[in-house]
Amino acid sequence: MPDRIPSAARSGPDPAVILRAENVARRFGGFTAVDVDHLAVRRGEITALIGPNGAGKSTLFNLLTGFDRPDAGRWAFDGHPLAGVPAHKVARxxxxRTFQLTRVLARLTVLENMRIAAPGQLGERLWAAPFSLAWRRGERDNTxxxxxLLSRFLLDGKRDxxxxxxxGGQRKLLEMARALMAEPRMVMLDEPMAGVNPALKQSLLGHIVSLRDDGVSVLFVEHDMDMVHEISDHVVVMAQGRVIAEGxxxxxxxxxxxxSAYLGERFGDDLVETGPTPGGGSGGR
Known part of the structure; x- marks a missing residue:
């Protein structure tokens, strides 16, 4: 079994850490999908979560964001425990988060998809219905x-x-833009480049970097190692449900x-021979 991260890597509460998980486990029958001893995502950084298919990355996303419940463990966002907190409250x-397979409300317009993600809408509350001036002003502000945001993501021309x-690529952009409507402090992206053509890939890369520049923490799952090298500040590697390395x-x-677990010997040899020199810009800002 892969070695666990040394205990020296784990510490007490750290204001620089926005998301922390300890001893999170999820089992399906006799199969252990996730057994994460420690995970820490630093505030204001882009953290990549990589590993082979079946490593447990998406399952871990589901656990941390309330879409599934672990069998054990504790985790906290910005110091607030999340055990038992449903997904919609985690978002609030x-x-x-976004999903590997994009989830849009297909029959609603692009603009309507955006507006429903805005937090604290008075129009959704029964008691506020008679006070149309208040909730209509909020609707105008949300619109x-x-x-x-649609203009920022080059989708304003598609709003109606x-x-x-x-x-597929435009849906990825819409999902990311819609996530920002919720005014998040952290965005979790599950394979944001999956199915995206090369023309849109660079655009998505730029948007992810701009999230960090705006002070939003990012955790993303990705298989494209060129992308990981280009934009990540920190990388966490999973295999067989466990974190086996980070840096x-x-x-x-x-x-x-x-x-051995993920990249293959040829990749490792090529990286040593032709990889970027220290300070050359990979893996950081």
């Missing part, structure tokens, strides 16, 4: 913010079209455990 707390008419992109891709 400021930790928002203006949605249009600004059904979301189901968007291409900069260059450090983990030279770790023998990572090469």
């Amino acid at each position: 707390m400021g930790m928002v 203006a913010r949605a249009r600004a 079209e059904p979301a189901g008419a968007l291409s 900069t992109a260059r450090e983990v891709t030279q770790d023998e455990r990572v090469v």
